[in-house]
Amino acid sequence: MDFELSDDQKMLVDTVQSFCKKESPTERLRKMRENPIGWEKKIWQQMGELGWLGVAFPEDVGGLGGSFVDAGLIIEQLGTTLVPEPFIPSVALAGSILQAGGTVAQKEQFLTPMLEGSESLAVAYLEAQSRHTVTDVQTRAEKTGNGYKLTGKKRWVLNGQGADHIVVSARTGGETRDTDGVSLFVIDPGMKGVSVNTVTCMDSHKAAMVEFDGVEVGEDRLVGQEGQARSLLELSLDYGATAACAEGAGIMQAVLSMTRNYLTEREQFGAKIGTFQALQHRCVDMFVETELGKSTATMAMIKIAAKDANERKRAVSAAKSQLGTGGGFVTRQGVQLHGGIGVTDEHDVGLYFKRMHILSALFGDEEFHVARFASLPSFEEHVATDPLAG
């Protein structure tokens, strides 16, 4: 067991931290509201050049060969100033699908340019009826002579508005919610029949509603085996959830810190409000949840690469569920302890509050992950574990 950062990791964290402070303080997020895609390609390019996007990918696709712990450390720091670049949709969601399921050619064509920062990606998996069930897919991909024809509507495609390529889930067989029969395709937004409508999200990010009206693609655009996308999508969303936990850990740390500072500065009734015991204990509760959030996020970052999918799911669901409860608590109390200014757009705490909600809602909310945790074999197996029995 070892939770120390290596010297390389420490340097990485320092670099990202100083980047966030200098290049992308929270004020930049407010400015990005006016940007049509909500983020900047030049910054993305810079992240690619610094190796941040590819840190967790093997060297043969242009990565640095590190682990997702390294990626998590970066995302955590980006969370502290709410950097809006599409790390989660492009690297965690799409990157994990291409890495796990793409052919060598697909990796070269779609993954490597993204890791270099010259392109970005998205995954279109949500539909109006699908909630958190990845196989609840009505978009259809019909087999044509030399490829597929896609028709359907996807909603809330993170970075759908900015992506150069979009990985889309579509049914090549079966009925809605059949566990088999879903396939993945790489679509370019410029293809005939694709329409991308940008929408605004609560966290000042943007996303897209994407429609496919008989979009034709070749077989080379199929990612993974036909009809077998379920496990790739689950893996992808688990990467998304883990990244959300990492970013959430950064947010909690930032909110705890600004709240602590506010309590130390703000005076009411002739005293620093940080001398009021009820507020002190509230702040301690925030601290406890922050520490637990960091702990479970670390667990997910380590276990996301587990060979056993159930081991991965257990850690990710525990962390994501903790994010929903603990992250919600920390940001809510952060607002409350700031009093009036906490509910102005001008103050950063509201931005963290918003982003935390989005992170909690995405990739399975607290209810979903508690239910998943309770349905894993490990939940029942635990009953048979007794170190001293027999």
Added chain:
Amino acid sequence: MDFELSDDQKMLVDTVQSFCKKESPTERLRKMRENPIGWEKKIWQQMGELGWLGVAFPEDVGGLGGSFVDAGLIIEQLGTTLVPEPFIPSVALAGSILQAGGTVAQKEQFLTPMLEGSESLAVAYLEAQSRHTVTDVQTRAEKTGNGYKLTGKKRWVLNGQGADHIVVSARTGGETRDTDGVSLFVIDPGMKGVSVNTVTCMDSHKAAMVEFDGVEVGEDRLVGQEGQARSLLELSLDYGATAACAEGAGIMQAVLSMTRNYLTEREQFGAKIGTFQALQHRCVDMFVETELGKSTATMAMIKIAAKDANERKRAVSAAKSQLGTGGGFVTRQGVQLHGGIGVTDEHDVGLYFKRMHILSALFGDEEFHVARFASLPSFEEHVATDPLAG
């Protein structure tokens, strides 16, 4: 709308209050641990003579013709000093069954002597597998020539150890958990084939495990229609739940008051601990739950007599669920704020804590009542309620 107590009610409350203080302070409960039935017939007799047992029953069966609100006011006061006499099993559980389902002869034979305080009653409805489902009954009553023969085991019969008669649920038809087919019979503990084993409960009360081994009774011992006991049992348990809420309200009031006093007296670090804001706010939270508990208990006391069973169930389930959460909170925090002495047997707060758990566990716990509340027609009907629509 009127929540004022009438002059009669005020006098009643005063009388019970002074009885509790003088005749049955909490110290008496500790003494009753040595008593084979856990309570005293002479006190019960006194309660009957004062009219407390019959206050909510019509005059023709020997009652005072009041409402269950009056009974609730008495039970609430009895709760403040944890008076151990079997008001809930005898009056609320058995009394409500006999009043709603008994014949004139049965009321005369079983109900009236109980209301007068010369006898006491119990209801045996729980079995090992039944949890909170009143129709989960395996005890069987087979039809004989001129009556029934009962065989089966009942558990945790409140006042089973002290009752002169026990109302027993048994199957006259159908299989375990069929909604129809359960009937009720009045059994005397002295009948051949009845064995009563006294057990001790956490709240210093006693109860009994009662077994029936071919116990023969005449048809005159059948209460209500054969096979139709379900609604009588549900009514009976709702009376029990309402009484539990009333007693719980008294307990919360007592715990709040002793905790407030302790905070005002106890010194640590050179100050009254009641000056520490975190403890002040905790005590306020206890106050809030106590007020809500009183409010919902009152609602249940009023609605228990509603003609519409669903209206009754809604109010009772709301109150019982509030008792589970709020009552649990108040007694837990009561112990916590008393510190070390709170976990000694010598201090009263632990007695209240124990009794509150029992009240929460009986007659449907919090989970049960939340689920029942959510399954009532009113839950869905609410969707159709919009005062300004159309």
Added chain:
Amino acid sequence: MDMSFTPEQIAFRDEVRKGLREIMPERIRKKAELDQSFENEEVMEWHKALHTKGWSVPNWPKEHGGPGWDATQRFIFSEQLELGGAPALSPFGVSMVGPLIIQFGNDEQKKRFLPDIAAGTKVWCQGYSEPNSGSDLASLKTTAEKDSDGNYIVNGQKTWTTYAQYADWIFCLVRTNSQVKKQAGISFLLIDMKTDGVTAKPFLTSGNTYAFCETWFENAKVPKENLIGEENMGWTYAKALLGHERTMVAGVGISGRMLLRIKRMAKNTLRDGRPLLEDPTLRAKIARLEIKLEGLRMANYRALAGAQLGHAPGPESSILKLRGTEIQQECHDLAMEVMGHNSLSWFNEPGTVPPRQEAIPSNFNYVRAATIYAGSNEIQKNIISKLILGLPNG
């Protein structure tokens, strides 16, 4: 004890429903049905519609244009409005400065101000809070100095002046004596927003609405006739106002409406092909919240029954704001959960999410203020601790 309304009260409720439906403009009714938010002009249109019925100032005495209702009737009226999703009137004229003028104003002030408030022809806002006086309101610094004519020259800054950008008048707490205990040097002034030197600048809330302004006073000259009551007695007047209508602060109607909305949304939201409302876990969550609200409603009824009999507010009334605002927040948390991915949506084109859901993300943010304003819940607990539980001061 009796928790039912009398037949007369039920008839009154039906009359209210009928009357409200009659006067509600079609455009507002449609928005109300879909739980949409209202613009300021719609609120004022609704105010004027209520005024045609004589229902715009339900808590005023008859002589000043009120309908002459008792506490229970006012509660019923308010609950029906809330349950129906009708626009909430601006409280600053109707519920705050109006009753204050009625209680402490002189005849001239009553004649001058009350009719316009009742009719909705003049809009008021409140100038209490300042940037450095949050929960510690009495530490306010805006000064009013007398000039040679006895008029007031006001200087300072107010904040959280709700909808000051639409207001014709503002009522202010100002410091007229800085040599005494902070509460003892405060006066209550009515100030025309068009006065030279008064500037209101809206700022964005975290809900992305311009609900509040910062308002500056720079040598703003206020006629002495605009002083309410006596100089330096403003704190007393403001405090007296706080006791008004304690039975209304729980917002049981608002939360009841919100639960209704949550159930409707959950009925129309699918999970694994079934309406989400059928999920026992979600039903239990909604039920727990509904049960909390039932408890609050009963506490509110107890407070109301007391008020109806003219009693001083009992202990149960002190929990109404505390618990009511917590429930409002929990309702919004749950609504966002039911919305699922639609809860990401932020001021998009109509049609992006179902109409009933459109306003929720903004409100989810803004409702955080409910536990902060009007005496934060921490302050409420301090008050209960001292005044009701009698716990010692530190």
Added chain:
Amino acid sequence: MDMSFTPEQIAFRDEVRKGLREIMPERIRKKAELDQSFENEEVMEWHKALHTKGWSVPNWPKEHGGPGWDATQRFIFSEQLELGGAPALSPFGVSMVGPLIIQFGNDEQKKRFLPDIAAGTKVWCQGYSEPNSGSDLASLKTTAEKDSDGNYIVNGQKTWTTYAQYADWIFCLVRTNSQVKKQAGISFLLIDMKTDGVTAKPFLTSGNTYAFCETWFENAKVPKENLIGEENMGWTYAKALLGHERTMVAGVGISGRMLLRIKRMAKNTLRDGRPLLEDPTLRAKIARLEIKLEGLRMANYRALAGAQLGHAPGPESSILKLRGTEIQQECHDLAMEVMGHNSLSWFNEPGTVPPRQEAIPSNFNYVRAATIYAGSNEIQKNIISKLILGLPNG
């Protein structure tokens, strides 16, 4: 970063399991399997069994009879014991006075006391708390005055002296100087329970067990050799001890065992004819608690990895007691819920409820103490507020 144990550590764990199974007396094993409570004599029997393996004092250095394990090995050992439901050794000798003597005692004291502690032949208890010094321990009043020979005459009353009725020795904080700041006048004395003037009287806890005594000292004469370290330095020694084994206080093994027990109970409990464990609502409840425990376990691992490297405890270690005790209580709440009506049972004949359930109602009561003793959770929060968050003093 790596959260897995090394192959050596896994081999160690397996060796521990095997060793424990070998030495565990049959009677104790049977009780452990059914999660039953242990009598004092059984605990001491188990202590002696562990001693045969050299495992009775896992946190002592090798020279004093410890096994020479590192922080992680000690954690693994302790977690296996807890997870297996083995009797918990009395900590007062093994984890408290033993390490204190090792750190601050003289050679004579080490020779005299340590072997008996390790062997389990002498039982110790703790004399810290007094009736009027709860969270404010330093305000203790028991005095030790020097007689003409330099020995101490002790007078006063201690309370919460755990199992003093079985103890051979008690270690006490006593006041040797009342003229100075309260912390500065305290000394650390070892007192033979058989000394004239020492009386221990057990009292019932709310869990109906005689776990604690009140202990009186009436002119009890204590030889000067029994003073640890220097006079008036007792507070410093006691505080140093608090820092020991911070990684052990979370009780993740204990709560893990409890969750296991809850699941087993729920599997064997019927509701509507089906095992209760199949109910999604209950599963979610258990899962939420298990997830909380996973979080705590990870925080514990982080603390442990730091301790292994010899670092000072990080911020995460301060939450272990706070959160660990909350989880212990929640486990008992949930266990009582699963038990249903069986949770009414109070010290009845065996067979009244299933064996695994027998001890739960008593523990449900007694576990309330977990958030009170060893620095109440309120005190823990005060400490975190000041020492870690650096919030200002009032």
